[in-house]
Amino acid sequence: MNLAIEHVTKKYGNHHAIDDISCEFSNGVYGILGANGSGKTTLMRMLATVTTPTAGIIRVNGKNILSLGDDYRDMIGYLPQHIGLYKNFTADKFLHYIAALKGLSKKEAALKIEELLDLVNLMDVRKKKVGTFSGGMKQRIGIAQALLNDPKILIVDEPTAGLDPKERIRFRNLLSSISGERIVLLSTHIVSDIEFIAKEVLILKNGRLLHKRNPQELLHEIAGKVWLVTTAESEIPRYQDMFKVGNIVRSESRVELRIISDDRPSLAAILTTPNLEDLYLYFFEEDFDAGPVKV
Amino acid sequence: MLGLLKFELYKIYKQKSIYILFALLIAIISTGGWIDRSSEKVIYQGYQKWEGKLTAEKINKLDRIREDGNKKSDTGQEFTFKEHLLYSISMVIFQQTNFTEERNKEITQLKEKIQQTPLSYKKRQDELKKDMLSSIDTSDFYYPKGPAIMLDMIYTFGFVITAFMTIIGIGPIFSKEYSSGMDQFLLSSKYGRSKAVTAKILASLLFILSVIAMWSLYSVARSAYSFGLHGWKSSIQSVIQFLESPYPFSLSSAFTLMMMIHVIAALAFGVLVVFISAVSKKVIVSVLTSGVIFGLPLVLDTVLDYGGTKKVWVDRFISFSIYQFMKVKELFVGFRTYNFFGYPVLQPILAVILSFLTIILFWFITQWIMKKKQITV
Numbered sequence: 001m002n003l004a005i006e007h008v009t010k011k012y013g014n015h016h017a018i019d020d021i022s023c024e025f026s027n028g029v030y031g032i033l034g035a036n037g038s039g040k041t042t043l044m045r046m047l048a049t050v051t052t053p054t055a056g057i058i059r060v061n062g063k064n065i066l067s068l069g070d071d072y073r074d075m076i077g078y079l080p081q082h083i084g085l086y087k088n089f090t091a092d093k094f095l096h097y098i099a100a101l102k103g104l105s106k107k108e109a110a111l112k113i114e115e116l117l118d119l120v121n122l123m124d125v126r127k128k129k130v131g132t133f134s135g136g137m138k139q140r141i142g143i144a145q146a147l148l149n150d151p152k153i154l155i156v157d158e159p160t161a162g163l164d165p166k167e168r169i170r171f172r173n174l175l176s177s178i179s180g181e182r183i184v185l186l187s188t189h190i191v192s193d194i195e196f197i198a199k200e201v202l203i204l205k206n207g208r209l210l211h212k213r214n215p216q217e218l219l220h221e222i223a224g225k226v227w228l229v230t231t232a233e234s235e236i237p238r239y240q241d242m243f244k245v246g247n248i249v250r251s252e253s254r255v256e257l258r259i260i261s262d263d264r265p266s267l268a269a270i271l272t273t274p275n276l277e278d279l280y281l282y283f284f285e286e287d288f289d290a291g292p293v294k295v
Numbered sequence: 296m297l298g299l300l301k302f303e304l305y306k307i308y309k310q311k312s313i314y315i316l317f318a319l320l321i322a323i324i325s326t327g328g329w330i331d332r333s334s335e336k337v338i339y340q341g342y343q344k345w346e347g348k349l350t351a352e353k354i355n356k357l358d359r360i361r362e363d364g365n366k367k368s369d370t371g372q373e374f375t376f377k378e379h380l381l382y383s384i385s386m387v388i389f390q391q392t393n394f395t396e397e398r399n400k401e402i403t404q405l406k407e408k409i410q411q412t413p414l415s416y417k418k419r420q421d422e423l424k425k426d427m428l429s430s431i432d433t434s435d436f437y438y439p440k441g442p443a444i445m446l447d448m449i450y451t452f453g454f455v456i457t458a459f460m461t462i463i464g465i466g467p468i469f470s471k472e473y474s475s476g477m478d479q480f481l482l483s484s485k486y487g488r489s490k491a492v493t494a495k496i497l498a499s500l501l502f503i504l505s506v507i508a509m510w511s512l513y514s515v516a517r518s519a520y521s522f523g524l525h526g527w528k529s530s531i532q533s534v535i536q537f538l539e540s541p542y543p544f545s546l547s548s549a550f551t552l553m554m555m556i557h558v559i560a561a562l563a564f565g566v567l568v569v570f571i572s573a574v575s576k577k578v579i580v581s582v583l584t585s586g587v588i589f590g591l592p593l594v595l596d597t598v599l600d601y602g603g604t605k606k607v608w609v610d611r612f613i614s615f616s617i618y619q620f621m622k623v624k625e626l627f628v629g630f631r632t633y634n635f636f637g638y639p640v641l642q643p644i645l646a647v648i649l650s651f652l653t654i655i656l657f658w659f660i661t662q663w664i665m666k667k668k669q670i671t672v
C-alpha cells in the first residue's frame with residue numbers, strides 16, 4: 001500500500017490551510033504533529049475525501065483517490081476530530097448503521113461489531129444510547145466505527161483528545177497492535193501519543209510540512225540543544241524570558257529546568273538526551289502542551 | 296441497500312416532531328366532519344327515491360316540487376323537514392339538468408366552430424373539449440355526499456397535511472447530518488455518497504406515501520361512518536364544486552385519479568425537499584425554504600382570491616406551483632390546455648408530466664451533488 005500526497009494545497013479564501021505539501025506513506029504508523037491551526041484536520045479531511053484539495057493530487061498505489069471514489073473510500077477508516085453521533089442510537093445500532101454505509105453485509109457486520117466492541121471495551125454499554133456516552137466512550141466508538149471495514153488506510157484525527165491517561169495508553173497499544181498491514185495516520189498535538197509507536201513523525205506548521213522523519217532522526221536534529229539547569233525558584237521567570245523552558249521539576253529548595261537552546265543557557269547547565277516533547281517545543285514555542293503525565 | 300433503507304426509515308420515523316404535528320393536524324380537522332348519523336340517514340332516504348336514471352317522469356315531479364317550494368319560500372311560509380329536504384333535492388337536480396342543457400348548447404356551438412376553423416391548435420382544442428363534454432353522462436343521479444366529502448378532504452386539508460409532514464419529516468434529512476457532524480461518516484464511507492443517498496430519497500418517498508395513506512384512511516373512515524360508502528356512480532358534476540367540470544368522470548374514477556395525482560405531486564415535492572435539504576447547512580433553512588416553496592403560491596392564491604383579479608403571470612405561477620398540483624382540485628374544475636407543437640395538452644396531464652420530470656431531475660441532481668459534496672464546517 002502506497003499513499004502519496006503530491007503538491008497538495010488547500011485554501012480557504014486567501015488563507016492556506018495546507019500549503020504545497022508532498023510526501024509518501026507505506027504501511028506503518030505516522031504521527032502528524034502540529035499546534036492547533038497547523039492544518040492537521042484539513043490534511044486528514046482531504047485524505048478522507050470529505051473535502052478536496054485546491055491544488056495537487058493524492059494517489060493511492062498510483063491512482064488519484066478522487067477518481068477511485070467509492071473504491072478508495074472502501075479502503076479507508078476515518079475518525080474525524082469532532083465526531084457527531086446520533087444521540088438516540090445505541091452503540092450497537094450506530095455501528096450497524098456505519099457498517100451498512102461501508103457496505104458490510106448484516107452477518108459480517110454482526111461479527112465485526114462484536115469483535116470491535118470488545119476491542120474498545122464497550123461491550124457492556126452496547127445497548128446504551130450514545131447520547132449518554134462520556135467523551136472517552138464516544139472516542140472509542142469512533143475508533144470502532146473506523147475499523148469496521150478493516151481499512152487499509154486508517155485516518156484518525158486527534159483520537160486521544162478527551163481520553164484519560166489509562167484510556168490513552170490502551171488506545172496507543174490498540175493502534176500499534178493493528179498497524180501491521182495498513183497505513184495509520186494519526187494527528188495529535190500531544191507528543192506522548194506517538195513517541196513510541198510512530199514509524200515516522202510529520203511536523204506541520206502553518207500548513208507547511210517541516211519534517212517527515214523517524215523519531216530518532218528527528219531527535220538528532222536537536223541533539224546538543226537540550227539542557228538541564230538547576231537553579232532557585234525565583235530564577236524561573238528569568239529563564240522563561242530568555243529560553244524555551246520545558247519541564248520544571250521541583251525538589252525541596254531547588255528547581256530543575258529543562259531548556260531548549262542552541263547555546264548553553266548557563267555555566268552550570270548540563271546537556272541531556274532530547275525527547276519528542278523537546279522536539280515539539282523546539283518547533284512550536286507557542287501553545288506548548290506536553291499532554292498528560294507519562295505513566 | 297435494504298439495510299440502509301431501513302436505517303433511513305428508522306431515522307425519519309424516530310422524529311417526535313412528526314407525531315406531534317400529525318396529531319395536531321388530525322385534531323384540527325376532527326373538529327368538524329363527524330356528524331349526526333341518524334339525521335343523515337333520513338336525508339339519504341329522502342334522496343334514495345330519486346337515485347338512478349333521471350327519467351322525464353322524475354324530472355317533472357321534481358320540477359313541480361321546486362315550483363311549489365319557490366312559492367312557499369316567496370310567501371315566507373314554513374317548510375316541514377320533509378318538505379325542505381324534497382325542495383333541496385329538486386334544486387340539486389334542477390341545477391344539474393340546467394347545466395346539462397347548457398353543456399349541450401356548448402357542444403352544438405363547438406361543432407359549428409370546428410367546421411369553420413382550419414386545422415390548428417384552436418381547432419384541436421375545441422374538438423377535445425367537444426369530445427369531453429359529449430362523454431359526460433349526468434343522466435344518472437346518486438346521492439354523492441360521501442364521495443364528495445372524501446374529494447373535499449384532498450383539497451381542503453389532505454394536501455396541507457402531506458405538505459407539512461413532508462417539510463417537517465423530510466426537511467432535516469440531509470441538513471441534520473451536516474449540523475450534527477454525521478456527514479463526515481457519510482461522505483467518507485463507501486456508500487455514503489451513492490446508495491445511502493438513494494436510500495434517503497426512497498425512505499422519504501415511503502414516508503410521504505405513509506402520510507397520505509394515514510390521512511386518507513382517516514378520511515375514508517370518517518366519511519364511511521357519517522355518510523356510508525355509496526354515491527360513487529354519480530358524475531363528478533353532481534358535486535357542486537365540479538358542476539362546470541368538463542371531465543367525464545364518475546366520482547369513483549375522479550377520486551382515484553385525483554388521489555393518484557396528489558400522490559405523484561407529493562412525491563415530486565418530496566424529492567424537491569430532499570434536494571433542498573442536501574444543499575442546506577441548517578435544518579431551519581431547509582424547512583423554511585421548503586415551506587416557502589409550498590406556501591407562497593398558497594398564500595398568494597388565498598389572498599388574491601379574496602382580493603380580486605390576478606395578473607396573468609401570477610395566475611401562471613400559481614397554476615404551475617407544486618401547491619396547485621398537490622391540491623389537484625383546480626386541475627379539474629375547468630377546461631385548460633397548453634399548446635405543445637400544435638396539440639392541446641390538458642392541465643392535469645401536464646401536471647403529472649411536470650411532477651415526474653421534477654422527480655427525475657431533482658433525484659438526479661441530489662445524487663450528483665452528494666457525489667461532489669464537501670463537508671461544510
Ligand SMILES: Nc1ncnc2c1ncn2[C@@H]1O[C@H](COP(=O)(O)OP(=O)(O)O)[C@@H](O)[C@H]1O
Nearest residue numbers: 012017034035036037038039040041042043672
Ligand atoms: N472550513 C474552514 N473554513 C475556513 N478556514 C478553515 C476551515 N477549516 C480550517 N480552516 C483554517 O485552516 C487552518 C488549519 O486548520 P485545521 O486543519 O483545523 O488545523 P488543526 O487541525 O491542525 O488544528 C486554520 O487556520 C483554520 O482556521
Ligand SMILES: [Mg+2]
Nearest residue numbers: 040041081158
Ligand atoms: Mg484539528
